[in-house]
Amino acid sequence: MVQKGPRPLVLCGPSGSGKSTLLKRLLKEFPDKFGFSVSHTTRGPRPGEKNGVHYHFTTKEDMEAAIERGEFIETATFSGNMYGTSKRAVEDVRRTGKVCILDIEIEGVKQIKRTDLDPLLVFVMPPSIEELERRLRGRNTEDEDALTKRLETARQEIVYGREPGNFHIIIVNAKLTKAYSELRDFIFQNIVEKESGPGAPQAQE
Ligand code: ADP
Ligand code: 5GP
Numbered sequence: 001m002v003q004k005g006p007r008p009l010v011l012c013g014p015s016g017s018g019k020s021t022l023l024k025r026l027l028k029e030f031p032d033k034f035g036f037s038v039s040h041t042t043r044g045p046r047p048g049e050k051n052g053v054h055y056h057f058t059t060k061e062d063m064e065a066a067i068e069r070g071e072f073i074e075t076a077t078f079s080g081n082m083y084g085t086s087k088r089a090v091e092d093v094r095r096t097g098k099v100c101i102l103d104i105e106i107e108g109v110k111q112i113k114r115t116d117l118d119p120l121l122v123f124v125m126p127p128s129i130e131e132l133e134r135r136l137r138g139r140n141t142e143d144e145d146a147l148t149k150r151l152e153t154a155r156q157e158i159v160y161g162r163e164p165g166n167f168h169i170i171i172v173n174a175k176l177t178k179a180y181s182e183l184r185d186f187i188f189q190n191i192v193e194k195e196s197g198p199g200a201p202q203a204q205e
Contacts, residue, residue, distance in 0.1 A: 005094040008037075008117055009187060010102045012109050013124030014080070014154035014162065015134035018173040019103050019133075022124065026101070026179050026187075033192060035093035042064070043081035046141045056086075068127065073102065076113035079149045081171050083108070090117070099191055106160050120168050120190055123161040127174040129154065148156045 001066055011019045027034055040056045051057050063082050067075055070071075075084035085102055093100035102119065104112070112119060126132035132154055136147055160166055169186050173179040 006098060006099045007092065007191050008100040008102060008119040009034075009105065010104060010109060010119045010121050011124060012104060012106060012157075012167070013173075014126060014132060014157045016132050016139065016154070017124040017126045017148040018135075018176070018179065019110075019124050022171075022173070022180055022183055023101060023103060024196055026184065029040055029184075034101055035096055035098035037085055037093055037100050039083055039089065040072075040103070041081055041083045041103075043079075054063040054090075073115060073117070074108040076107035076111075077155065078105050080105075080106065085112075091128075093159060099187070106157050107164075116150055117134060118189070121166070123167040123170045123188070124179070125158065125161060125170050125172045126154075128170060131174075133169065 011023060013019050023036065038052065038056055040058050041147060042058060042060050042063055045051065045055070045057050049055065049057075059183070060082060062082065063075075065085070065167070066072065067084065071086050071088070072084045073087055073090060075082060075176060077083075083105065085108065090100055090102070102108075102112070104141075109121065113121075129151070133147075133151055136142060138149060142150060161170060168190070171179050171182050171186075
């Protein structure tokens with residue numbers, strides 16, 4: 001199933017660490033270089049989220065049937081909802097020749113590591129649990145229950161993220177511009193320049 005193409009990139013990190021924010025910047029700055037792997041999820045859309053763009057929003061029944069048919073590369077349950085990367089989501093990006101970016105949680109990362117996708121693995125770390133909570137509350141997308149679950153999971157994710165060998169780079173998202181520059185430099189050095197030679201833009205502050 002896996003076709004030849006640039007090495008994919010996985011972004012992982014606790015909910016609220018800033019993965020979507022960093023990704024959005026990258027996709028906006030380099031729309032012809034990077035493509036997003038659109039996951040499936042059984043959670044409901046947040047305001048502004050579009051079906052087929054941010055996620056394929058689906059039901060538990062439909063997702064379980066699709067998993068049964070072998071349509072997914074990896075799946076996980078996170079905070080009471082199912083998430084997964086379909087083979088099609090990755091293939092759709094590969095076909096364009098762009099670098100495929102996956103935003104997935106840790107159980108998915110462990111499964112992806114067992115495939116032949118061989119992605120670069122980036123862990124986005126919040127500056128502290130307190131700041132993570134402030135940002136999650138500030139985002140205002142979760143009720144109190146979901147927020148508590150996400151913060152509990154975050155503590156375990158941080159332990160896994162910090163363990164040597166689990167990720168190729170850990171980016172601490174304290175100041176957004178600095179975190180974004182680090183991410184962009186890392187990707188250009190390890191993927192883009194390997195494909196097409198030097199040419200990464202200078203970091204902007
Ligand atoms: P994730 O995709 O990892 O769940 P988000 O990208 O949605 O996280 O970020 C969570 C919240 O934190 C958002 O409201 C976002 O605007 C904010 N945020 C992201 N990065 C920073 C940063 N460096 N400093 C302050 N706020 C940030
Ligand atoms: P959110 O509900 O905040 O969009 O995402 C919750 C968590 O699910 C995040 O950690 C995100 O990275 C992860 N996630 C999103 N899509 C997938 C996916 O396809 N597979 C896995 N394993 N995790 C995903």
